Structures are given as structure tokens and as C-alpha cells.
Amino acid sequence: LLSLTIQQRDELFEEFDAEPGIDEVQRWAISHARLSPVESSALLRQARLRGVLPTVRLHARYQNASVTDWDELDVIDGRKLDSDLSLNVWLEWDLAELAAGTDMARALRESRARLELRHAVVSQVTTDYFDRRLLRAHEKLMTADQLSDIIERRLRVQELNATLDGLTGGRWSRALRSDSSERAQQDSDPGLRLPIHPVDRSAYP
Numbered sequence: 001l002l003s004l005t006i007q008q009r010d011e012l013f014e015e016f017d018a019e020p021g022i023d024e025v026q027r028w029a030i031s032h033a034r035l036s037p038v039e040s041s042a043l044l045r046q047a048r049l050r051g052v053l054p055t056v057r058l059h060a061r062y063q064n065a066s067v068t069d070w071d072e073l074d075v076i077d078g079r080k081l082d083s084d085l086s087l088n089v090w091l092e093w094d095l096a097e098l099a100a101g102t103d104m105a106r107a108l109r110e111s112r113a114r115l116e117l118r119h120a121v122v123s124q125v126t127t128d129y130f131d132r133r134l135l136r137a138h139e140k141l142m143t144a145d146q147l148s149d150i151i152e153r154r155l156r157v158q159e160l161n162a163t164l165d166g167l168t169g170g171r172w173s174r175a176l177r178s179d180s181s182e183r184a185q186q187d188s189d190p191g192l193r194l195p196i197h198p199v200d201r202s203a204y205p
Contacts, residue, residue, distance in 0.1 A: 008140050015136070020175045022129050025168060029125045032169035035118040040111045044104075054091040125167055132160040 020028075030036055135153045142150050164172040 012137060012140055016133060020172070022126060024175075025129055025164065025172060026122050026125050028168035028171040029121050030118060032167065032171070033117070033121050035114055035121065037115075037118070040114050043107050044111060046107070057090040057092065058088070121167065125164065128160045128163050128167075132157055132164070135160075 135157050139150055139153050142153075161173065161176075
């Protein structure tokens with residue numbers, strides 16, 4: 001950018017300032033891919049909750065003068081209905097499942113996978129975003145006799161626009177056609193205000 005004239009530089013930066021910022025585009029991509037850390041946190045909380053909840057068992061006890069018989073409630077023998085009937089409830093906790101059960105292990109694996117995918121999406125968006133800006137800056141330095149290079153760079157910019165559009169679910173192209181106030185109205189979705197990276201990193205080993 002050092003070879004640009006002051007006027008060219010100012011025009012370029014004015015164009016860039018009118019475009020969505022990189023943090024905004026990253027957030028669009030994370031929302032479109034449904035990879036918000038909040039969703040991963042909810043997955044872990046659900047796994048912990050399943051470990052806390054007990055297994056409930058309900059048994060029926062039939063008793064007469066000579067014998068006491070236990071039976072699962074779903075296989076009641078009609079011949080026992082003349083006996084005294086009482087119901088017994090057992091609550092069973094699996095401490096191993098509570099500490100590190102299969103649900104928690106599965107949730108942790110999925111959380112790690114989502115974290116890696118989120119980083120890949122953010123990296124892709126960031127690379128394409130700044131490659132596009134660099135190509136546009138190079139175009140400012142070209143002269144009219146470099147028409148083939150100009151066309152090549154413009155086609156590459158269009159390719160990056162298409163990639164960013166796909167990563168953000170169409171928000172990128174809509175943002176380029178609107179001003180900042182319209183973008184703010186379009187991005188009223190609460191999901192777009194969620195953090196890109198988790199606040200509590202202990203939940204994402």
C-alpha cells in the first residue's frame with residue numbers, strides 16, 4: 001500500500017470501511033454453520049444432567065399368609081391379584097456414570113470436534129476476507145496496459161465473494177448491497193450476538 005497515492009489510499013479505505021468487519025463476517029459464518037460455543041455448552045450441560053438423574057425402578061410386592069412374591073410391574077400375574085399388593089420404588093445412581101459416563105464422553109468428543117470445525121471455519125473466512133482486500137489493493141496499483149492482470153484479480157475477488165457468501169449463508173452478498181444501518185437491522189437475530197470463542201475454556205479440553 002506504500003505505492004498508493006494518498007487519494008487512492010483514502011478511497012480504498014473508504015471502500016473497506018463501508019464493508020462488514022472481519023469479526024462480523026466470522027460471526028455470520030459461525031451462525032450459519034451452527035457452531036456457536038453456546039450450543040456446545042448446552043450439549044455438555046445435558047450430558048451432566050443425564051448423569052445426575054437416577055434410574056427409577058418400580059416393583060410390585062404380592063403377599064399372602066404363606067408367601068411374599070416380587071414382580072416387575074409390567075408383568076403382573078393376574079393370579080396374584082387376590083394377594084395384598086404394595087408398590088416399591090428404587091432410585092439408583094451410577095456414580096461412575098456421574099463422574100465420567102458414556103454420555104459425557106460422547107459430549108466431550110463432539111464438543112472437541114465442533115471446536116476444531118469452528119476454528120477451521122474462522123480461519124477460512126479470515127484468509128478469504130483479507131485475500132480479497134489484498135487483491136483489491138493490488139488492482140489500485142495497476143495501469144490500463146495490465147488489463148489481463150486486472151481481469152484475473154477481479155475474477156479472483158468474485159470467487160472469494162462467492163466463498164464468503166457460501167460460508168455466511170448469503171449474508172456477505174446482502175451486506176455488500178446494504179449500508180451499515182440496514183445490516184444492523186438484518187442482524188437482529190440473537191444467535192449472531194453469541195461469542196465466536198468459548199468464554200469458559202475449561203469446558204472445551
